[in-house]
Amino acid sequence: MKKRFEKINKVGGELSLTGDKSISHRAVIFSSMSQGRSTIKNLSEAEDVRSTMKIMQQLGASFMNDSEKIVVEGCGFKGFKKSVSYLDCGNSGTSARLIAGLLAAQKFKSTLIGDESLSMRPMKRVIEPLTRMGTHFNATANLTLPLTINPKSEIVPINYEMPLASAQVKSSVLLAGLHAESETKIIESFQTRNHTEKMLGLPIKYENGKIISASSKKYYPKPGEYFVPGDISTSAFHIVLTLLTPNSELLIRDVSLNPTRTGFIEVLKKMGADISFEDIRTSSNEEFGNVLVRSSSLKNITINSQIIPNIIDEIPALAIAGIFAEGDFLIDNAKELRVKESDRIHSICLNFKHLGLNVEEKQDGFSVDGSIKNFNPIFESYGDHRIAMAFGILSMLLDKGGEVNGFESVDISNPRFEEQVRSIVIKS
Numbered sequence: 001m002k003k004r005f006e007k008i009n010k011v012g013g014e015l016s017l018t019g020d021k022s023i024s025h026r027a028v029i030f031s032s033m034s035q036g037r038s039t040i041k042n043l044s045e046a047e048d049v050r051s052t053m054k055i056m057q058q059l060g061a062s063f064m065n066d067s068e069k070i071v072v073e074g075c076g077f078k079g080f081k082k083s084v085s086y087l088d089c090g091n092s093g094t095s096a097r098l099i100a101g102l103l104a105a106q107k108f109k110s111t112l113i114g115d116e117s118l119s120m121r122p123m124k125r126v127i128e129p130l131t132r133m134g135t136h137f138n139a140t141a142n143l144t145l146p147l148t149i150n151p152k153s154e155i156v157p158i159n160y161e162m163p164l165a166s167a168q169v170k171s172s173v174l175l176a177g178l179h180a181e182s183e184t185k186i187i188e189s190f191q192t193r194n195h196t197e198k199m200l201g202l203p204i205k206y207e208n209g210k211i212i213s214a215s216s217k218k219y220y221p222k223p224g225e226y227f228v229p230g231d232i233s234t235s236a237f238h239i240v241l242t243l244l245t246p247n248s249e250l251l252i253r254d255v256s257l258n259p260t261r262t263g264f265i266e267v268l269k270k271m272g273a274d275i276s277f278e279d280i281r282t283s284s285n286e287e288f289g290n291v292l293v294r295s296s297s298l299k300n301i302t303i304n305s306q307i308i309p310n311i312i313d314e315i316p317a318l319a320i321a322g323i324f325a326e327g328d329f330l331i332d333n334a335k336e337l338r339v340k341e342s343d344r345i346h347s348i349c350l351n352f353k354h355l356g357l358n359v360e361e362k363q364d365g366f367s368v369d370g371s372i373k374n375f376n377p378i379f380e381s382y383g384d385h386r387i388a389m390a391f392g393i394l395s396m397l398l399d400k401g402g403e404v405n406g407f408e409s410v411d412i413s414n415p416r417f418e419e420q421v422r423s424i425v426i427k428s
């Protein structure tokens with residue numbers, strides 16, 4: 001579906017977003033693992049989270065809508081049952097990798113499948129540690145989906161020094177580790193999002209610049225009441241749109257402010273953005289609060305490699321801020337962008353080239369400078385929700401607007417994107 005966006009003149013008012021996608025996946029998985037009834041408020045409406053719910057249902061959990069919340073009947077320790085059909089993760093890497101960790105510790109065989117994009121994304125990163133924990137896998141020659149998980153023994157606890165910065169891999173190993181008496185340890189050199197550790201109440205230590213988290217049977221989840229704060233990654237698009245539109249001010253209510261997720265706000269503030277946090281609270285060990293944003297003039301800065309894992313999902317939105325900021329925009333040390341829902345380095349560079357900007361594509365990033373020469377662009381989403389939203393907001397900032405092909409991919413994380421934007425655009 002091709003979507004046209006016209007230039008906007010002003011952003012204002014307030015916005016509440018549906019639940020954070022990462023926290024929602026975990027609330028669904030942890031409540032399905034618990035013995036008995038849990039509730040989830042403000043669950044994400046993302047297609048990715050629906051994929052996780054459907055798989056948990058196939059394994060025996062049940063979900064009911066009860067006005068403001070979802071009521072979950074979980075299965076308990078090793079209480080999941082074998083599914084008669086394949087488990088379809090759709091477009092969702094988080095579903096595939098986290099659920100692989102859970103299935104590695106069950107008593108039955110399962111097969112995970114996914115759509116075309118997910119079937120090209122690397123699974124070796126979970127196959128390798130979970131094999132060390134005693135599980136057998138059958139995958140394609142490239143170690144991608146379809147992936148058959150064939151547990152052969154009880155889970156063997158491991159100490160795992162992460163070879164790459166990935167919260168999905170970390171979570172997968174920690175979830176398998178919840179099924180053994182002794183501790184499985186994860187050692188990270190780069191901080192990645194820590195929702196799994198926080199929501200399960202796992203111990204976290206900091207030693208010689210490394211982050212060490214651990215799981216074991218005593219941390220197996222119990223039924224609970226989850227509140228999922230608004231999606232901070234989704235808010236990146238609304239924040240950048242507000243910053244770059246003159247005379248604008250936007251309040252985003254009850255959004256996740258977990259410090260492993262707010263890296264892009266730190267970057268934007270260093271670029272000169274007027275953004276502040278208000279009314280910070282905590283629920284299920286997760287911080288959330290309100291974010292106030294005002295139009296700002298921005299200057300590009302050097303983005304430190306340590307922060308890359310914390311801004312990885314927001315780089316498409318930051319790149320849009322970057323082309324309107326003074327100086328050249330440069331991202332490096334970000335080769336993980338190549339294995340997201342699309343090859344995001346390539347997707348962003350091709351769309352920027354289309355505007356007539358000077359773009360240099362590198363193995364682990366890109367740089368961009370120059371001025372916009374094409375004022376009638378048609379962008380491609382490459383089937384990637386965050387590329388669709390990034391070039392949707394860019395279109396709204398161009399004098400003659402712009403179009404995005406394949407815009408339906410926004411449903412993967414935010415089916416309400418257009419409705420949200422309409423509600424904050426002020427017509428003058």
Ligand code: S3P
Nearest residue numbers: 022094165166167168169192313
């Ligand atoms: C996620 C982790 C990140 C992120 C993804 C969601 C998660 O991937 O890009 O959108 O919920 O754990 P990594 O595994 O590369 O950190």
